Amino acid sequence: MSTRVTATVTVPGENGLHLVPCSLIAQNATAFSCEIRISKGDRNADARNIFDLMTLAAGQGAQLLLEATGDQANEAVQSLVQLFESGFNGHSHRTHP
């Protein structure tokens, strides 16, 4: 049975969804077997793909829709929500140039 789970998250940190948060999302998503997508408005990205995520160009405070379909959909969404809420494990503040 194919479950579809969604959640809305807000992008933390003054630099938004920059390089490192994108890479953390991608790493996180790869652990699950279901399809995971993140959208901002009408832009839709594959959560496993760092390039896709970057091109969302999501700044601080942007509202994103997480969507997982398939096995472990629930766990996948939960894990990602956690990641956003933790401020990307403290990586939300951009340090590199």
Next chain:
Amino acid sequence: MLTKSGIAVSRGVAIGPAMLFGVDNFRIPQRFVSVDAVEAEIGRFQTALNHVSESLEDTERVARERIGVQYGAIFGAHRLMLRDPRLISEIENLIRTKCYAPEFAASRVFHNYARQFQNLGNAYLAERATDVFDLEKRLLRALLGEQRPELSHLTEPVIILAHNLTPSETANLNRKFVLGFATEAGGHTSHTAILAGALELPAVVGLGRTLADVTAGDIVIIDGNRGELIIDPDEETLIRYQDSLRQQQTDDEKLDALRTVAATTRDGIRIQVFGNIEFPDEVEHCTRRGADGVGLYRTEFLYLGSDHEPTEEEHYQAYCRVLQEIGDHPVVIRTLDLGADKVPGGQDHFRSGSENPALGLRSIRLSLQNLTQFKTQLRAILRAAVHGDVRIMFPLVTSLLELRKARMILGDVIDDLEEEKIEFRREVPIGMMVEVPAAALLADLFAKEVDFFSIGTNDLIQYALAVDRSDQGVASLYRAGDPSILRLVRMVVDAARSRGIPVTVCGQMSSDPKFIPLLIGLGLRHLSVTPAAIPEVKSIIGKLSLQRAEEIAAHALSLDVARDVENFLRGEIPGHESDLSRDEPAESQL
């Protein structure tokens, strides 16, 4: 297809694969691999990929441990980008289905991603394009084994694209394989431009940021007539230019037939047409075109193309080679026309750190302060003068005092050579470049103390109009057709005539078809041009009558802005009277 505009510096069309000579000098050795090699190349790609990935992992760990978790994470992100499944499959796809070499495929794909970032209108993302380029470089380094092949090791005909080419790089180009070149930097009379002319390669400079828009191996077209670079042309454009190229080759053959013709106006006035050279090798271009001699031998390339200051013997050998090739035609050798910063061998105490090198310690001023260097060159010239018709010319002379000092030094050199009983020629004609307003204004006084003048219009225009000829921001202000320039040239020609000394024009103005009737009408009988232009110059002279030329000059002198002068002259080119396609609207026509 993308068209970029720059400055046309050497006429002609060239079509071929681009070779990028950018900041990292990576050359992609070949674009395609044979079908049987595909699997092996995929393997090579994957090995390189793993190699870079591991090295990024190491860097990540080191950064994390030594600097902080935040910094390590950046390299982790880079590694993820590199391992992105879509990126990898796009590259492998190009290798498998199109037989692209891994370097070419990777470069293409990375550039696409970088461009996507740049085009999102987001400053942060645009910066991240740099990350993508960095990854590309890492991967290419791994694939190419850290090699940085030089330009001289080309094996297929290419078009060179670079930010800029140093004179020594250009001088060492394998002309058999370079079809043309284009640079981001550079102006109308930069070294690159002069060299392109010397090598007779179609070239465009001053393109601005371009390298990021080209992938090595892309087919590009250089339009050296319009000053354009066309990247990845569409079918229609490609065909159009291929036709143009064929036509060009036919025209060149026709003009070559003018080789044995001496340039003479319709009413029988003989005009001497000389060639400008930078290297002894170019004399052949002059003789092939039936030049009347070498009107300007720019000796600075003896200094620029080398890592040490040339010895007297090296000077002497170069001059002798030129004389051997040219036979008994005259050769005008100009002494060093550079600033200290361009002279190799570390003349540290002459480096002024000046903000205005064009106005600084250079050329004859430098020579007068560095007598050893100056005398070395003069000795070599006098010794070589035994073997042909040599004349000496001093650059950037601004005062009579300077000229007299230089002549005195020459006198000292003559005394030295005599004492040392070395063979040389005493009676060598001495001339000067008239290239600063001060010299033009005092031309009547200077004419009494030299045997000939050569008007260096490139610099004269720069100094008179206060325009930096290499600054793209003001390039449109640099106008040979400016009324002030016309008056200065007339001043110099009149002064020369009244003293009975010959005067030549040796800047780019003299090879520009629209200025030839004007110059002849002003009284010039000697032109020195880039060898490639000699046939066309002869052709134009042959269609001109002195009477008409004088009328044209008189009218041009009555106009008060450059635009009007140039529009008028454009319409008066003999044989091209109907070609008004590139006119700007004239103020006086409104």
